[in-house]
Amino acid sequence: MATIKDVARRANVSVSTVSRVLSGKAFVDDATKTRVMEAIQALNYQPNPLARALRERKTNIIALMVPGIENQIWPLVARGVENVARKNNYTVLLCNTDDDVETEKRYLVRLRRQWVDGIIVAPARDDSPHLRELHDSGFPVAQVIRGFENDGMDNVMIDNFRVAYDAASYLIKTGHRRIAIASGRQDLHIYRRRLEGYKQALADHGLEADPMLVLQEIKELNNLYRLTQQRLRSGVQIDGLLATSDPKAIIVMRAIRDIGLRIPQDVSVISIDNIEQSNYFEPQLTTMSIPFIQIGELAAKKLIFHIHDPEHFEAVTDYLDTELIIRKSTR
Incomplete structure (x- = not known):
């Protein structure tokens, strides 16, 4: 399996130049870029996304923690989160807490260690000091559906x-x-x-x-x-x-x-x-x-904004409107 060093050797450039071509975040002249891309194609080189994530401290993965996917509101929220995540080149990792605080805590520890970029969570309980600590540390976290209004943490819910x-x-x-x-x-x-x-x-x-x-x-x-x-x-x-x-x-x-x-x-x-x-x-x-899909979409938008621009991010509670649907169970 070809390595980035093999690509650099074949294109007669440095490893850092190959990295700049792959990231697209720095200028590389067209002739050099062409040689690098031809070397990549000839060697069938596949970049290692994990290695890049470790270098950049960014994985393009966000986690969604919900009480249990068997409750049909949570797949709707997940759909909304994924709609926005996909458009922004993020992958969503789904975690079921079963409404258990200790499970929720263990997930939070593992997710931080595994370099997820942010977490959207429906808290298992109202009193969640572990979520507060995570938020206060500067780690991007947003609450959905549950939690307190205007508690200083980011939240998307209804009234x-x-x-x-x-x-x-x-x-x-x-x-x-x-x-x-x-x-x-x-x-x-x-x-x-x-x-x-x-x-x-x-x-x-x-x-x-x-x-x-x-x-x-x-x-x-x-x-x-x-x-x-x-x-x-x-x-x-x-x-x-x-x-x-x-x-x-x-x-x-x-x-x-x-x-x-x-x-x-x-x-x-x-x-x-x-x-x-x-x-x-x-x-x-x-x-x-309740607009569950839209709640998930807004939570994902807010979280991704927090990830990309933490200096200008401000945690607020957003309320989405509900609508009365009259059917046949009332007279």
């Missing part, structure tokens, strides 16, 4: 308070008065904010925030199925339900139907996400649509 407020308000404006919420883990800021948005919508419309209407996810989604049925069978009156994600909507819709109630005639259901399958649920799911 989680507003999206739940708007969803609950839609049910109220269409005549619903006993509105439950299938809430998410309260150790995650996004679900705390969605619960707050729901409660504020009730208060602003003069409705009581009944604790019995809060269906709290506990560890596994299957528990949400049992809790939904338990509340309905105990006589708790529910005429509308806000699911704080589409997977939760699937669970509560199944629970409602399995005890003989109809959607939307007896209970209307609205959700937050708008994964592709929500249009194929029975009935089709009314939902607040």
